[in-house]
Each structure stands twice: as C-alpha cells, then as structure tokens.
Amino acid sequence: MTTTSELPETAPETRYIGKPIKRREDPRLMTGQGSFLDDIRLPGMSYAEVVRSPYAHANIKMIDTGAAKSMPGVLGVFTGDDFMDINPLPCAWQAGKVTNNVNTPRVLAVDKVCQVGDPVAVVVAETPYQARDAAAAVDVDYEELPAVTDAKATTADGAPQLHENAPNNIVLTWECGTDADSVDAALKAADVHVTEEIRNQRLIPTAIETRGSIGRYDPGTDEYTLWETSQCPHVHRLLLAAFVMNIPEHKLRVIAPDIGGGFGQKIFLYWDMPLVLALAKKVGRPVKYVEDRSSNYLTATHGRDHVTDVEIGATNDGHITALKVKTWANLGAYLSTIAPGIPTTLYGRMVAGCYKIPNIHVDVVATYSNTAMVDAYRGAGRPEAAYLVERVCDLVAHATGVDPAEVRRRNFIQPEDFPYDTGVGMLPYDSGNYEQAFDRALEQVGYKELRAEQQRRRRNSDPKLLGIGLSSYVEVCGVAPSKWIGLPGEGWGAGLWESANVRVHLTGKIVATTGSLPHGQGHETSFSQLVAEELGVPIEDVEIQHGDTAGTPFGFGTYGSRSLAVGGIAMYKSLQKVKEKARRIAAHMLEASPEDIVWENGKAHVKGSPEQAKTLGEIALQASVAYDLPDGMEPYLDETTYYDPPNCTFPFGTHVCVVEIDRETGEIALRRYVAVDDVGNVVNPLIVDGQLHGGIAQGLSQALYEGAVYAENGELLTGTMNDYAMPRASMVPTYELDRTVTPSPTNPMGVKGAGEAGTIAATPAVANAVLDALRPFGIENLDMPLTPPKVWAAMHHAAGAAQAAD
Amino acid sequence: MAEAPAKIETQRITLTVNGQEHAEEVEPRMLLVHFLRDQLGLTGTHVGCDTSQCGACVVDVNGKTTKSCTMFAVQADGAEITTIEGLASEGAYHPVQEGFWEMHGLQCGYCTPGMIMSSVALLKRNPHPSEQEIRHELEGNICRCTGYQNIVRAVQYAADKMGESGAASAD
Numbered sequence: 001m002t003t004t005s006e007l008p009e010t011a012p013e014t015r016y017i018g019k020p021i022k023r024r025e026d027p028r029l030m031t032g033q034g035s036f037l038d039d040i041r042l043p044g045m046s047y048a049e050v051v052r053s054p055y056a057h058a059n060i061k062m063i064d065t066g067a068a069k070s071m072p073g074v075l076g077v078f079t080g081d082d083f084m085d086i087n088p089l090p091c092a093w094q095a096g097k098v099t100n101n102v103n104t105p106r107v108l109a110v111d112k113v114c115q116v117g118d119p120v121a122v123v124v125a126e127t128p129y130q131a132r133d134a135a136a137a138v139d140v141d142y143e144e145l146p147a148v149t150d151a152k153a154t155t156a157d158g159a160p161q162l163h164e165n166a167p168n169n170i171v172l173t174w175e176c177g178t179d180a181d182s183v184d185a186a187l188k189a190a191d192v193h194v195t196e197e198i199r200n201q202r203l204i205p206t207a208i209e210t211r212g213s214i215g216r217y218d219p220g221t222d223e224y225t226l227w228e229t230s231q232c233p234h235v236h237r238l239l240l241a242a243f244v245m246n247i248p249e250h251k252l253r254v255i256a257p258d259i260g261g262g263f264g265q266k267i268f269l270y271w272d273m274p275l276v277l278a279l280a281k282k283v284g285r286p287v288k289y290v291e292d293r294s295s296n297y298l299t300a301t302h303g304r305d306h307v308t309d310v311e312i313g314a315t316n317d318g319h320i321t322a323l324k325v326k327t328w329a330n331l332g333a334y335l336s337t338i339a340p341g342i343p344t345t346l347y348g349r350m351v352a353g354c355y356k357i358p359n360i361h362v363d364v365v366a367t368y369s370n371t372a373m374v375d376a377y378r379g380a381g382r383p384e385a386a387y388l389v390e391r392v393c394d395l396v397a398h399a400t401g402v403d404p405a406e407v408r409r410r411n412f413i414q415p416e417d418f419p420y421d422t423g424v425g426m427l428p429y430d431s432g433n434y435e436q437a438f439d440r441a442l443e444q445v446g447y448k449e450l451r452a453e454q455q456r457r458r459r460n461s462d463p464k465l466l467g468i469g470l471s472s473y474v475e476v477c478g479v480a481p482s483k484w485i486g487l488p489g490e491g492w493g494a495g496l497w498e499s500a501n502v503r504v505h506l507t508g509k510i511v512a513t514t515g516s517l518p519h520g521q522g523h524e525t526s527f528s529q530l531v532a533e534e535l536g537v538p539i540e541d542v543e544i545q546h547g548d549t550a551g552t553p554f555g556f557g558t559y560g561s562r563s564l565a566v567g568g569i570a571m572y573k574s575l576q577k578v579k580e581k582a583r584r585i586a587a588h589m590l591e592a593s594p595e596d597i598v599w600e601n602g603k604a605h606v607k608g609s610p611e612q613a614k615t616l617g618e619i620a621l622q623a624s625v626a627y628d629l630p631d632g633m634e635p636y637l638d639e640t641t642y643y644d645p646p647n648c649t650f651p652f653g654t655h656v657c658v659v660e661i662d663r664e665t666g667e668i669a670l671r672r673y674v675a676v677d678d679v680g681n682v683v684n685p686l687i688v689d690g691q692l693h694g695g696i697a698q699g700l701s702q703a704l705y706e707g708a709v710y711a712e713n714g715e716l717l718t719g720t721m722n723d724y725a726m727p728r729a730s731m732v733p734t735y736e737l738d739r740t741v742t743p744s745p746t747n748p749m750g751v752k753g754a755g756e757a758g759t760i761a762a763t764p765a766v767a768n769a770v771l772d773a774l775r776p777f778g779i780e781n782l783d784m785p786l787t788p789p790k791v792w793a794a795m796h797h798a799a800g801a802a803q804a805a806d
Numbered sequence: 807m808a809e810a811p812a813k814i815e816t817q818r819i820t821l822t823v824n825g826q827e828h829a830e831e832v833e834p835r836m837l838l839v840h841f842l843r844d845q846l847g848l849t850g851t852h853v854g855c856d857t858s859q860c861g862a863c864v865v866d867v868n869g870k871t872t873k874s875c876t877m878f879a880v881q882a883d884g885a886e887i888t889t890i891e892g893l894a895s896e897g898a899y900h901p902v903q904e905g906f907w908e909m910h911g912l913q914c915g916y917c918t919p920g921m922i923m924s925s926v927a928l929l930k931r932n933p934h935p936s937e938q939e940i941r942h943e944l945e946g947n948i949c950r951c952t953g954y955q956n957i958v959r960a961v962q963y964a965a966d967k968m969g970e971s972g973a974a975s976a977d
Binding site: 029 | 954
C-alpha cells in the first residue's frame with residue numbers, strides 16, 4: 001500500500017480524515033425530517049399536471065382545453081403556443097470538431113411529438129387531484145407517424161425521420177484514435193482476428209425520488225425562485241436565465257433541497273423547470289410539479305443504449321494489437337443537456353481501458369430515435385467503454401486459448417508508464433498500479449482454485465456450471481480541467497472548476513459552502529471531516545452549506561465523481577488560506593513572527609512555547625472585532641477558492657464475480673463478488689465503501705436484470721416499476737471489498753473519486769462470469785440482461801446445434 | 807371528451823397517528839399516503855413508484871406493514887397508524903434507526919423511512935432473522951443507493967441490540 005499524501009500539516013495522526021465517521025445527514029433522514037422537493041409546501045401553492053402524448057411520433061392536429069378550463073379548482077390550462085417566448089432547452093456539451101444536428105425539447109411540444117410522454121399541455125389547479133382530473137379532460141387530436149427505436153435501425157434509409165435538420169436521424173459522427181487505415185493494417189497483420197457485435201442496453205436510472213420543480217414569482221421584486229431536484233443548481237440558474245428564459249441571472253434563485261438520489265438523471269435541465277417559473281408568473285401563485293414514476297420513466301433521461309461493432313487483432317500469446325470500434329449511440333428523441341459529450345469524450349476516449357493497445361480507432365454515430373433522451377447515467381460513457389474492452393479481453397482469451405487473467409496481465413499499463421497517454425485523446429492517466437489491485441483480487445477470490453474447480457466440474461458434467469468473470473477497469477473522474485474540457489476540441493466551451501468558501505465566525509463556529517451538490521454521497525460529513533481536520537476544531541463546530549444559489553459562490557455541481565477531487569480541493573485550498581491568515585493574526589497576538597507559529601491540536605503557538613497558545617476561536621474573535629490586527633489586514637477569516645484541476649483523476653481496480661448456472665433452468669446464482677478498488681486517498685471509508693456497494697449493485701443489475709424495452713411503435717413496455725427490473729435485497733450478493741491506495745498526483749489530497757467505480761467495474765465482471773460458465777457450449781456472446789430464459793435458450797440452442805452437426 | 811365530474815363529496819374519518827387522534831374530512835379517493843403527507847403534514851412517508859413496488863410509503867396500520875400508496879384514507883377510518891415520525895420515543899432512536907446510522911444503511915435517505923418501517927415489522931415477526939431471511943423479507947422495499955449490504959447489517963445490528971435488551975428485561 002502506498003503512503004498517504006501531505007495531510008495534515010502538523011499532526012502525525014489524523015483525527016477525522018480516513019476515519020469511518022457516522023454521517024451527519026442521517027438523523028434527519030432516518031426520522032422522516034428530511035426536506036425533499038415534494039415535502040415543500042409554500043403558502044398559496046398550486047399544482048401542475050401535464051398532458052402527455054400517447055404516441056411515440058405524431059403531428060399534433062388540435063388541442064381543446066375548453067372542458068379542462070371549466071373543471072373544479074382549475075387556475076389555468078396552457079399549451080405550447082402560450083410559451084413561445086421561452087427558448088428550447090440548450091444542449092450545452094456538443095461533440096467537438098464535428099457538426100452536431102441539434103434538436104432540444106421545448107417546455108411543451110409544439111406541432112409535433114417525438115416520444116411517448118412528450119408533454120403537450122399543462123393544467124394548474126388548487127390540488128394535485130384536481131390538476132389530474134382536468135389534465136384528463138384536455139382533448140388532443142394526433143396524426144400518428146411511424147416510429148423507430150433502435151440505435152442502428154434509425155439510421156437506415158427509409159427509417160422514419162424525426163427532425164428536418166438531421167438526415168437519417170444522425171446527430172453527429174465523430175472519431176478518435178489512430179487513423180482507420182493504420183488500424184486496418186494492424187488488424188490484417190494480427191495472428192488472431194475477432195469480430196463481435198456488443199450491445200450495451202438502455203437503462204433507466206431510477207432514483208427512488210422522481211424529479212420535480214416548484215416555481216415562485218415575486219412581482220414586487222421581479223424575482224423568480226426555483227426549487228428543483230437537481231445535482232447542479234448553479235448551472236441550471238445560468239442556463240435558465242441566460243439561454244432559456246432571457247431573464248437576468250440575478251433575478252433567479254435556484255434551490256436544491258434534499259435530493260433522493262440522482263445517478264446522473266438530475267444533472268440535466270428539463271422542460272418543467274422553466275415551465276413552473278412561467279406558470280407561477282401567469283397564475284400568480286407558486287406552482288409545484290412532481291413527476292409520477294411512469295412520467296419519470298417516459299421522459300426523464302435514460303442511460304447507455306450503445307450498439308458496437310468491434311474488430312480485434314491480437315497475437316497468439318494474447319497481446320492485443322489493434323481495436324477498431326464502431327458505435328451507434330442512441331440519444332433518444334431530442335438532445336439532453338450534455339448528451340453528445342457522453343459517447344464521445346467520456347466513452348470513445350476511454351476504450352483503451354487499463355491496457356497498452358497500440359492501434360485504436362473509434363467511430364461514433366450518435367442518433368435520434370422515438371425514445372426517451374439518453375444522457376449521463378452513473379459512469380456515463382466509462383461503463384460502456386469498460387464493458388467493451390473487458391469483453392474484448394475475454395474474446396481474445398477465448399480465441400487464443402490464453403487464460404483471461406493472463407490476457408489482462410500481459411496487456412496492463414505498468415506503474416512506471418504513468419503519466420500514460422492511451423493515444424485516443426484522453427488526458428494522461430495520472431497514476432496507477434493495475435497489476436497490484438488485480439493480484440490482490442485474484443488472491444482474495446482464490447482464482448487458481450476456482451479454475452481447478454471449474455475444470456473438475458466440467459469433466460464431471462456437474463449440474464451447476466461455474467463461471468469466473470474478471471473486470472479490470474480504469475475510469476476518468478474529477479472532471480475537469482477547463483483548459484481541456486473547455487477547448488473547442490472537446491466541445492464543452494466552458495470551465496468545470498469548483499468553488500468553496502470558508503468562514504470562521506466570531507464565535508469560532510465555521511460555515512463552509514461548496515458548489516458541489518450531495519444527493520446521497522454524504523458531503524456534509526466528509527467535507528466537515530476535512531474542515532475539522534485542517535482547522536483542528538471539533539466536527540460539531542462545522543456546518544457545510546450547499547444547494548442554494550443565494551449565498552454560495554457559483555459551482556458546477558456533483559457528477560463524474562468530482563465532488564472531492566475538485567470541490568474538496570477547493571475547500572482544502574480555502575482552508576489553507578484561512579490557516580495562513582490565522583497564523584499571521586496569531587503571530588501578531590503572540591508578538592512573534594508568522595514563520596515561528598506552529599499549529600498543534602487546533603491551537604497556534606510559538607515554536608517551543610506551547611503553553612501560550614491561541615485557539616482558532618480566539619483568533620477568529622480577534623479577526624472579527626478587528627481593532628487590533630496586523631497593519632493593513634482585512635478583518636474576518638473568510639476565504640474563497642475557485643479550483644480548476646490540472647488533470648482529471650483515474651481510479652482503477654479489479655472486480656471478480658463467481659457465478660453458478662443451473663444447467664436445467666438457466667438460473668444464475670451469484671456465489672462470490674470480490675472488488676479491489678483504488679480510489680486514491682480516502683476521507684471516509686464508510687462512505688467510500690457505501691458508494692462501491694451501491695455502484696456494484698447497479699452494475700451487476702445491468703448484467704443480469706435491467707433493461708428498458710420499447711415496442712416497435714415506440715411504446716415503453718417497461719414503463720412502471722412493475723415492469724422495469726429493479727434489483728432487490730435478495731437479488732444481490734455480499735460484496736467483499738478491499739483497497740489499494742495509489743494517491744493521485746493531480747491534487748494535494750491525493751484523492752481520486754469513488755462514486756461511479758462500482759457501476760463501471762461490475763457489469764463486465766458479471767457478464768464475463770456468465771459467459772465464462774457457458775464456454776463449454778461455444779457461446780461467444782449474449783446481450784444483456786442475461787436472464788435465465790436467455791441463458792437457457794442459448795444453452796439449448798448451442799446443444800441442439802452441436803447435435804445437428806454430429 | 808371527458809365530462810366534468812360533479813363536486814366530490816368528502817367523508818369524515820377519525821384515526822390515531824403516532825398516538826395523536828385526528829378527525830378529518832377527506833375525499834373518498836384520497837390515498838392514505840397523500841392524507842398523511844398533505845393533510846397531516848407528515849412528509850417522512852414518501853412516494854417512489856405509485857405501483858406498490860418500492861415501499862418508500864410503508865407505514866404501520868393496526869400492526870400491519872402497509873404500503874400507504876395502495877390504501878385509501880377512508881379505509882384507515884378508526885385505525886391506529888405509526889409513521890416514521892412516530893418511531894423514535896422520548897428522544898431515543900429506535901434500535902433499527904440506530905442500526906441504519908451505525909451501519910451506513912442509508913445514502914440519499916429517500917427509501918429510508920419505508921425501509922426502516924419494514925425492518926421494524928420484520929424484527930417483530932422474526933427477532934433473530936438470518937441474512938437470507940432479511941434479504942427475502944425486505945423484497946418489498948427498493949433502495950437504489952446502498953446495494954443493500956449495509957441495510958442488512960443495520961437490521962442485524964438492531965436484532966442484536968433488541969435481543970440484548972430483551973434478554974436484559976427478561977432477567
């Protein structure tokens with residue numbers, strides 16, 4: 001295990017950092033005292049319900065709101081024509097250096113709908129029940145059009161066309177890596193050549209809290225307030241004010257209360273946000289809109305949905321020499337806020353995984369279809385990349401007869417190779433020791449013994465098929481240096497730094513604000529640990545504030561596992577500034593020079609004279625009353641940092657899954673799940689482990705259970721939780737976690753990020769385990785989710801084919 | 807086109823929630839969860855799925871674990887109801903709440919009230935559940951954050967704790 005970084009300044013042992021501190025958020029949440037969006041009731045609140053399209057693709061011929069308007073309690077009924085002064089939502093991250101054929105949603109659809117659930121009218125009423133009644137009374141006449149839902153099929157000539165500016169429903173075509181001709185030559189020269197179609201199915205994020213928003217307008221001040229289920233309220237304020245509603249940014253305040261999970265879906269700007277603000281102004285009352293579950297499934301964003309044709313070249317001894325990837329990424333009916341960035345920068349540039357692959361070429365075709373929008377979902381691009389390259393490793397193992405563990409070992413990037421450039425346009429990987437984590441995982445699971453057991457069972461035609469699945473992953477976190485993500489080449493066109501303000505009040509109590517936005521990750525705890533550690537105060541004296549654009553500096557929010565690696569570092573730097581100022585004040589109070597002041601146990605004293613110490617509280621008081629400060633010094637301990645990271649961070653690790661499949665039924669039992677992750681230095685191991693647990697559950701659930709299914713006509717068949725297979729407690733195993741620690745050299749805390757690692761690693765580990773078990777049947781690949789009927793059918797089809805060949 | 811319905815008559819119900827008696831007028835169609843949240847202001851009980859899958863709305867009605875999104879308020883006339891707000895007594899957390907805190911059994915906290923209410927009921931039925939029994943009996947509650955492992959540990963913690971205090975009071 002590698003050593004920790006420079007924290008803290010003086011104490012050899014930490015008091016808070018690295019400790020499994022119980023979460024400070026929990027008492028309110030476990031007693032029902034949390035304040036989630038739907039818990040908020042403002043005086044005079046009214047309620048909005050929308051009328052949604054039952055068709056996936058249709059022209060709107062007529063909307064009759066007459067009956068609805070006369071219903072009890074109705075305050076107003078509106079259609080898209082009433083909001084033509086509100087711009088379509090912006091697509092903020094367009095893929096770099098290529099044409100993006102952009103179509104984004106309006107607050108309500110006008111003339112045409114492109115997905116089931118497209119909102120076409122809205123009712124505002126005194127109660128939610130009255131709003132529902134009236135919404136049901138709005139009469140809409142549609143002319144149904146043919147629909148298309150599949151990522152590849154939507155680009156075919158003759159497929160139904162969604163938008164005039166996107167021929168063949170193509171949003172963009174994009175490429176990265178070595179030029180295609182060189183990769184073709186390398187493929188031709190390879191000992192072994194494998195091709196496969198790999199599908200990464202569509203998922204629905206399914207935070208247990210759906211989305212919603214509350215709008216309020218104050219005519220006295222011309223100010224709007226928006227409460228929303230959001231992972232990034234500051235960004236939403238900016239986009240809403242400047243791009244959607246054309247109102248001054250300072251006349252809009254955005255508040256994210258307690259958030260009941262996000263997983264990416266709550267990053268994005270949605271139509272209901274400007275809608276409730278506009279409605280609040282129209283009806284003169286606060287307006288609340290909360291999705292029901294089906295509405296969430298229909299029109300909030302989904303994730304993944306890639307179809308990839310991959311060509312692999314390898315040597316006979318398992319070295320991967322070339323990878324040619326063509327991916328169709330289904331982005332749905334319209335472009336969500338950062339949709340084009342996911343299959344390009346966050347997927348295409350990560351397909352090398354943790355391997356040295358000399359020739360890689362990636363083509364991405366992003367497409368429209370009559371389905372829900374697809375954007376970042378936990379992992380966002382990296383799970384698709386990890387799934388691809390980890391399936392590639394097993395395909396190479398299969399084709400060469402080299403053990404899957406050996407294939408990975410032979411191709412790993414080595415510790416001395418860092419910083420490492422994979423040649424596909426990603427920033428250089430910061431640090432890593434892939435083989436160390438790999439070895440530890442294999443040792444913990446007992447890989448050799450398992451392979452021997454597998455051999456034995458195969459020889460004896462055991463009724464249970466044993467499968468061992470490996471997944472070594474690297475992911476990109478801590479997004480992102482503005483110099484990289486802001487450049488036209490990556491297409492974001494804006495920074496991605498983070499802010500933190502630390503104020504030590506007169507009484508010595510500390511309020512720290514962050515632009516990050518927790519929605520289950522426990523920032524109030526881990527950021528408090530950081531503050532308490534650095535300033536040497538009890539954690540009870542620290543309050544972390546977030547989520548309200550009033551009173552906190554601009555921040556970009558929480559996604560891409562960036563909170564600690566970017567927001568935490570902003571906090572760390574503000575704390576250093578506070579300490580430096582406090583040191584100068586302490587020196588003044590103790591009549592010493594600042595260089596002679598040392599911090600110990602939360603007190604400042606002159607080197608060698610610990611008996612005459614000043615506490616932070618005493619220094620804060622001195623800074624506040626301000627009549628006796630060093631010449632020229634401003635009063636108060638109040639420091640702000642805007643931190644722009646020099647690089648991203650690259651966590652990694654190896655997960656191993658062991659399954660047993662019943663030959664008779666295709667049923668899959670998860671026997672073991674071992675995960676060795678390296679997320680750099682850890683502030684709160686309790687929270688990090690929790691993040692890994694949840695991530696693994698989501699990842700393995702993609703492999704075995706989940707999948708959004710559309711009928712050919714574009715109807716979402718998995719439109720409720722009755723139909724969409726959410727994992728339950730009995731459907732997941734006990735996770736056996738271990739860690740290696742390779743600090744990131746990117747930031748002074750050596751942290752990397754842990755929010756998405758589990759999701760990224762788990763899907764290929766489980767899928768590879770199932771396919772490993774099925775190897776005696778000659779099955780090369782199966783599309784997820786790997787359900788028992790699918791596995792059973794594949795076994796029987798393979799057995800039948802073998803018999804027929806005899 | 808749908809006809810505008812006539813004004814919906816309300817009905818008077820009397821019930822006890824967390825030890826406090828309430829007499830309220832409700833529409834017959836009002837769901838219990840909306841009554842608890844919107845009429846009584848007990849917003850700790852959540853709605854997650856509308857279809858009785860996720861269990862975020864679980865409360866105790868006359869000793870029975872109940873998904874309050876699938877019951878009308880009028881059906882609770884005369885009932886004794888406990889919600890998450892009524893679980894801690896005299897400032898002391900219920901051992902299950904304590905277990906969720908100790909074992910990091912919650913992250914976003916949205917499923918937590920229902921998960922805790924179901925866990926309390928589980929331990930009433932079966933004070934010494936195996937891990938498999940815990941996982942099976944919590945199938946009616948969905949959590950997207952934790953991957954369930956620490957929820958299982960939280961219930962085990964509470965079982966141990968309640969076992970100890972049960973043993974102590976038996977002495």
